[in-house]
Amino acid sequence: MSQTAAQPNRLAQGGQVDRTQALTFTFNGHSYTGHPGDTLASALLANGVDLVNRSFKYSRPRGIVAAGAEEPNAVVQLGATEATQVPNVRATQQALYDGLVASSTNGWPDVQRDIMRWVGKLGSPFMPPGFYYKTFMAPASMWMTYEKYIRKTAGLGRSPTQPDPDIYDHMHRHCDLLVVGAGPAGLSAALTAARAGARVILCDEQETMGGSLLDTRETLDDRPAAHWLQATLAALAEYDNVTLLPRTTAHGYHDHHFVTLHERRTEHLGDSAPSRAGHRQSRSRLHRVRAGQVVLATGAHERPLVYANNDVPGNLLAGAVSTYIRRYGVVPGRKLVLSTSNDHAYRAALDWQEAGREVAAIVDARTAPEGDLVAQAKAAGIRVITGSAVIEAKGAQRVSSARVAAIDVDAFTVTGKVETLECDTIASSGGYSPVIHLASHTGARPVWSDDIIGFVPTTVAGVTAAGGAHGVYPLGEVLADGVEAGANAVTALGFATTVNDADLPRVAPRHEGPACALFQVPHEKATLRAPKQFVDLQNDVTAAAIEVATLEGFESIEHVKRYTAMGFGTDQGKLGNINGMAVAARCLGQSIPETGTTVFRPNYTPVTFGAVVGRHCRELFDPERYTPMQAWHVAQGAEFEDVGQWKRPWYYPRKRAGGELETMAEAVARECRAVREGVGILDASTLGKIDIQGPDAREFLGRIYTNKWQKLAPGRVRYGLMCGDDGMVMDDGTTSCLAENHFLMTTTTGNAAPVLEWLELWHQTEWPELDVYFTSVTDHWATMTVTGPEARKLLTDMTDIDLDREAFKFMDWREGHVAGVPARVFRISFTGELAFEINVQAHYAMHVWEALFERGKHFDLTPYGTETMHVLRAEKGFIIVGQDTDGSVTPEDLGMHWAIGYDKPFPWIGKRALTRSDTRRENRKQLVGLRPKDPSVVLEEGAQIVFDPNHAIPMPMVGHVTSSYYSPTLESGFALAVVKGGHQRMGESVYLPMADGRIHEADIVGTQFVDPQGERQHV
């Protein structure tokens, strides 16, 4: 661990860092110091760290380029411990804290000795766009292997392998006006709206609000801009109707002014959130804001110039140089060459010289620059080379010189002799691109403006861009644009505003000369042969790659983007997109507006999964539903099965003599035998229950079910089958007539909500004239199925209901008391045995359940779970909708002709479709039973069925197994299946070829394997 004694690039004074306090941090295993107020990037630059990453494709050394969200290279992995790892953090956006640990995300095995270096040096001429696809295309099966190593060398950061110790919050917010960006435009917009009384949220992604005011040379009211900034922030904080959210990125604009904000609450304090008053603070908040109006004051990103080797560490944006000097007191080098197409960038050279370092020259592409800043630079004795540009940077791990030459911008040629200027830093500026990302998220296409040489946003109603985001750059105009945007926004919402020019601070007038449109700088060699000129640093896309793409016939900018990967990744083209479009336009011989632009998508910068997930994790990831008897099931050691959100007992393993638990097969066999020979009990509370009332309830049932309901008398129960209007079975269950105008419908467990919605759909949209009401009562009633030959004996002394087989017939229901509480008892059977389904109010359920077991001691009452329920129902050929049906099965396919009332007067749901040619087809897949020839075989559910196992592959497949179990009663495997024309194929053999080469043979049989006459349920 080397410890640098000082920070060689830190100025003795200036900037907003606290030099009295030292913070220690680690980067790539080396220890450094910085100060409060630093970002990781400014601290690295202060320490003279040039190399922060290896590039994505060519593995070239890369340094810090920018000072904000647009930084493409300094993307680091953060975290001192395994659990607190965070990938994809921009060093320019990460506040420094004591103990911070970061490392490069690219570069394997390490950033200094990169194993891929040879690719960058030797192989790169052979890595055109599409290199990986072209080279590693064959054999296709090896792609996954190649990809693993390509990804490893590319290094895209990694997620932690241990649970995140932090908590994250979601907050829902509403406001009249959301202002994104707290630079001069955003501040004046927010202040204007606040004064009008509107509820305002002002968010800003940086550690400190202020935007360009934090490092501007300009004055407001003849004082440094910081004074006005502090006064304005203090004024805004006084308003109750204003919420200030610093460290908060608006990362996505969604429909109808719904904007998501990611507030980093503690990420400037440590890599895990500290506790306060004994409680861990939430690390971040995701604010889900619904705004009345939105002002986008997101500023502009400076465009770098595209010249040869413009990626060598030491090549920076001109504005970033100013920011590091003025805001952080860091000069990122010793000797500067500035290459520019505009006046504004002259700031960098002036700041550099004022910091006491040498400026070799300002190289200006314009032949006759004439603004105030130009005059200042000349007055300061800085050499200004006009009509020229830096055409190439020299240096390996750091810039060592700049090659400068006169150029003809329009002809795209070098016109003069090349002069080599010794320097270690090249700053460049090709002008500004408004940050239009959020405006693009709305779907509105940006339009090109020749005035500002950039795309300006168009916006949807209610969204306004202001200041730099609007293509307005002079400070005075930015402030006025913000006021206007804020005033217009709140006026549209009905607030009264009085905009007074006197409210705006005075900006010293400054003459700025016109900029020229320069993107890619010409080189003596043609682009395809010149040293690499990088357009997109993060994705390693060069001007040559774009030219190759156009030569290969990619003309649409969207295709060029996808072919070269320009603007991909976490960068989203912040620095490179416009330059890339300009290169494509040049190659295609057309203008930039003709070439068009790609659109930006959320997210503006990466958002951690923790923030996205919020509290919806662990036990709150998906709610679990329990029946009232859950505690009993747990105490009995039941294994559980998930059915939708329900936890249902699957089986109840008992201890065998040796103390070991039964296997599932043993438990299920025991439970099955108990029901067939004695008595068992099932917790069936999860069945959907819908209470249906009204004078037209009976008519409604007749329309929604396939079978008849006119004659169902109170006290009787009927099985019903429900189809979609396409004639396909969608649910089944019993419905009981509670009274003339009152029914209780049951649905399958998973379909309770969809069926209720289905009933409402038809009632509300097609038959509103029917007087009928639906209420979900699933959770109100608990259901216990007591079934088996001994069921009646068990219940006899527990109820006041007459259980006599003549008084209480199969498919009757009776009201009375069970275990002393009010109950409805239904004589329906899903097992084929004598069965009583006892329904009691949910809060009585545990009492009744325990009373049944108290009495059940004499009958060895056996609890059984869903697995046994499945075996028993399948033995009887009772279907499970969604298992034995799949949305392509009609009632007739199931052999349930008895449940279809073709002669009902109303054309019920599904009826018409059952006479379409396809549903009448002879050869439809029909439900049958399968009996494997070898009784020890349990067929695989989903296994495909063929008639001829000797047929050449591919064999015609004629159906598949839908349910398959081992039956302890039959002492054999058995299955339900759908087979083409199966109803006419009873007794025929079918074959089931398995993946392992075995072929099972089975006989087609009826679907009722046990008690086919149905006598046992009537006893």
Added chain:
Amino acid sequence: MFHIYCPYCEEHREEEEFHPKGQAHIARPEDPDACSDEAWGDYLFFRDNPRGIHHEMWLHAVGCRKFFNITRHTVSYEILETYKMGEQPTVGAEHLAREEKTAREGKTDSVQVAEGGQQAVGASDAALASVKGAQA
């Protein structure tokens, strides 16, 4: 994420409370048995997919559980009106044509939703421009 005015609750609510149910105003034929197989197939399976104005049915699933209709612009996703089941839309494709004409004549007034529509959201120039672009 949409902000939807439920015409029954008479409030704007988040999209999370609603389920989309597809194209609106698909009436079930009065006499299905009189339909040809083809006509019945059209009713069951075929839906419009317009670029522009679309009338669609939604359900306030975790609110009042009522079905209602929305007139939505499928390019801008703007909701031009919401109305109760059984009511007819006041904004249609012909309305959009009128609006385009207005836009061409340089007027930029946003759509004013008629009474009952409640949701006073303007159809933006951008949305109209994109539709015009598609037709160009």
